[in-house]
Amino acid sequence: MNRILRFCSSRLSLSIVPLISVQITHTVRPEPLLVIEYRKANPQSQEFSGLAMVAQRLDGKACAAEVEEELLLRIAACKEKGIKPHLAVVIVGDDPASHVYVGSKVRACERLGIQSTHIELAADSTEEQVRDAILSLNEQAGLHGILVQSPLPNHMNEEALTDLIDPVKDVDGFHPQNLGRLVQGRLDGMLPCTPSGVMRMLSWAGIETEGKTAVILGRSRIVGMPQSLLLGAKGVDSTVTVAHSRTQNTAELCASADIVIAAVGRPEMVTADWIKDGAVVVDVGINRVDDTSRERGWRLAGDVHPDVANKASWLSPVPGGVGPMTIAMLMENTVRAAEQSYIA
Numbered sequence: 171m172n173r174i175l176r177f178c179s180s181r182l183s184l185s186i187v188p189l190i191s192v193q194i195t196h197t198v199r200p201e202p203l204l205v206i207e208y209r210k211a212n213p214q215s216q217e218f219s220g221l222a223m224v225a226q227r228l229d230g231k232a233c234a235a236e237v238e239e240e241l242l243l244r245i246a247a248c249k250e251k252g253i254k255p256h257l258a259v260v261i262v263g264d265d266p267a268s269h270v271y272v273g274s275k276v277r278a279c280e281r282l283g284i285q286s287t288h289i290e291l292a293a294d295s296t297e298e299q300v301r302d303a304i305l306s307l308n309e310q311a312g313l314h315g316i317l318v319q320s321p322l323p324n325h326m327n328e329e330a331l332t333d334l335i336d337p338v339k340d341v342d343g344f345h346p347q348n349l350g351r352l353v354q355g356r357l358d359g360m361l362p363c364t365p366s367g368v369m370r371m372l373s374w375a376g377i378e379t380e381g382k383t384a385v386i387l388g389r390s391r392i393v394g395m396p397q398s399l400l401l402g403a404k405g406v407d408s409t410v411t412v413a414h415s416r417t418q419n420t421a422e423l424c425a426s427a428d429i430v431i432a433a434v435g436r437p438e439m440v441t442a443d444w445i446k447d448g449a450v451v452v453d454v455g456i457n458r459v460d461d462t463s464r465e466r467g468w469r470l471a472g473d474v475h476p477d478v479a480n481k482a483s484w485l486s487p488v489p490g491g492v493g494p495m496t497i498a499m500l501m502e503n504t505v506r507a508a509e510q511s512y513i514a
């Protein structure tokens with residue numbers, strides 16, 4: 171049995187309300203990834219052969235759609251018990267990308283019938299104002315999830331503020347109590363959405379992880395570090411190396427890896443020569459790069475160069491890969507918090 175499935179099944183058995191979404195019963199099979207698609211996204215590429223159809227598309231959008239279908243059933247079960255899952259999103263300031271992300275989260279709530287409360291605070295708000303908002307949301311009965319959109323303005327201590335969120339409502343999974351459980355190998359709690367979304371996507375595609383070598387590029391609290399813990403967890407059983415900005419031989423490390431997960435925030439840093447033939451490559455990066463061929467003057471690029479599709483067996487696209495999975499996992503954490511509220 172696929173080892174990630176075992177990892178997910180362990181969550182199944184530990185959750186009181188089962189996560190029914192982990193079986194690889196695809197209603198939409200992952201599709202082959204035409205390299206030509208990547209060529210279109212990157213017309214400057216000189217290395218494109220134009221012949222290959224190599225990597226399969228690790229289609230986060232399709233996987234997220236399946237997760238949402240399953241969540242609809244769980245939400246209906248909550249509603250039968252008189253509980254409507256409810257998520258509060260706090261956003262401070264006017265960072266355009268953050269507003270786009272929050273908009274996507276609110277729309278996902280609408281699609282699923284999850285109640286959402288959207289709290290916007292001005293960029294010059296004080297830390298105390300954000301603190302008061304969080305504490306008040308903690309106290310609100312019938313509200314199951316709280317998310318504080320990152321980044322917060324520079325004059326605020328983001329970690330101190332997210333530490334204030336009640337761990338049972340911490341649907342981002344960043345509270346030390348939830349991250350601590352992850353370090354202990356207890357995978358039945360609130361897991362950070364992006365890395366758990368990557369795990370779900372690997373499972374969905376039937377990608378084997380047991381005994382595989384994995385290189386994670388990036389060690390952030392929200393992606394790289396928890397990703398390394400999830401891939402190295404018992405039942406998943408990859409052998410994990412974490413690279414960061416001070417790592418000396420990043421390209422060589424990647425070139426020997428069966429699985430490469432890039433979460434650095436550097437557009438197209440991972441090039442085809444870094445990747446072993448047949449490796450699985452997950453691109454977490456979301457970067458805006460100038461593109462004069464587009465009317466808006468920019469395009470989204472991942473951390474992985476499109477030509478990696480010539481080497482990899484699987485590659486997640488940007489957009490349409492990890493992004494939709496992050497939102498799906500946020501919705502799942504919110505539903506889980508609502509379920510726990512009637513079990514508690």
Ligand code: NDP
Binds near residue numbers: 433
């Ligand atoms: P951070 O900036 O917090 O962390 C980046 C990490 O990359 C750091 O650990 C840094 O090392 C490391 N790094 C930087 N340069 C290099 C390099 N040359 N070689 C190896 N490692 C390097 O970013 P995040 O983790 O928050 O996000 C990473 C990317 O993922 C971004 O593009 C972000 O937009 C995207 N993202 C996408 C999400 C999605 O839903 N798809 C969700 C969250 C993030 P060091 O620790 O030494 O500084």
